[in-house]
Amino acid sequence: AQSVAxxxxxxxxxxxxxxxxxxxxxxxGNPYLFWYxxxxxxxxxxxxxxxxxxxxxxxxxxxxxxxxxxxxxxxLKKPSALxxxxxxxxxxxxxxxxxxxxxxxxxxxxxxA
Amino acid sequence: xxxxxxxPKHLVRGEGQKAKLYCAPIKGHxxxxxxxxxxKNEFKFLISFQNENVFDETGMPKERFxxxxxxxxxxxxxxxxxxxxxxxxxxxxxxxDRGPGDEQFFGPGTRLTVL
Numbered sequence: 001a002q003s004v005a006x007x008x009x010x011x012x013x014x015x016x017x018x019x020x021x022x023x024x025x026x027x028x029g030n031p032y033l034f035w036y037x038x039x040x041x042x043x044x045x046x047x048x049x050x051x052x053x054x055x056x057x058x059x060x061x062x063x064x065x066x067x068x069x070x071x072x073x074x075x076l077k078k079p080s081a082l083x084x085x086x087x088x089x090x091x092x093x094x095x096x097x098x099x100x101x102x103x104x105x106x107x108x109x110x111x112x113a
Numbered sequence: 114x115x116x117x118x119x120x121p122k123h124l125v126r127g128e129g130q131k132a133k134l135y136c137a138p139i140k141g142h143x144x145x146x147x148x149x150x151x152x153k154n155e156f157k158f159l160i161s162f163q164n165e166n167v168f169d170e171t172g173m174p175k176e177r178f179x180x181x182x183x184x185x186x187x188x189x190x191x192x193x194x195x196x197x198x199x200x201x202x203x204x205x206x207x208x209x210d211r212g213p214g215d216e217q218f219f220g221p222g223t224r225l226t227v228l
Contacts, residue, residue, distance in 0.1 A: 042221055043117070043219035043220050043222050044206075044219040049216055090154075094213040096213075099211060099213050100146060101148075101158070101217065105153070105155065106154040
């Protein structure tokens with residue numbers, strides 16, 4: 001069965017510093033991995049996805065994610081955090097066959113001015 | 114349209130009352146998914162459609178929940194007799210094609226409060 005784990009409930013980072021939000025996965029077959037962001041009282045916004053190819057995936061708003069097969073990780077990164085990046089971040093993996101998402105538990109990112 | 118639309122934004126119901134939520138997927142998208150976001154931000158899958166056909170309903174509590182996607186109409190999710198534990202934000206998402214690599218686009222959600 002597919003699953004993802006986000007080991008940190010909250011990540012605090014100072015504005016201008018690099019940020020990392022962690023995600024590890026367990027999938028059978030080729031992994032398809034997604035990152036979404038949720039701002040307060042809003043729906044999920046797609047940030048980026050890994051399908052195949054380059055291990056470093058670039059996405060929206062300056063975010064990128066690094067796929068690491070040996071560590072079964074897909075960590076979200078940004079070189080320089082903004083206060084406006086403060087939000088809830090979810091990684092997700094589609095299930096085999098029906099493609100509904102299995103979500104991680106979410107990580108709240110707080111960027112401090 | 115270019116965004117998934119959901120109505121209403123907020124819905125308040127007394128326990129036992131009916132609740133109906135609507136979703137208009139992005140034009141040209143064939144797949145619609147419904148998710149429930151409960152306390153602690155946990156997402157729970159409810160049901161998905163391929164056009165007007167149910168694709169996967171393994172997450173639906175069928176005794177009280179029903180859903181439809183009819184041609185030329187918004188999709189709907191109905192709870193016949195709401196319970197306190199149905200209080201949640203309900204999200205609809207759509208995707209263009211069926212495939213694990215196709216991202217889902219989410220609507221803003223409907224917050225259901227059952228009193």
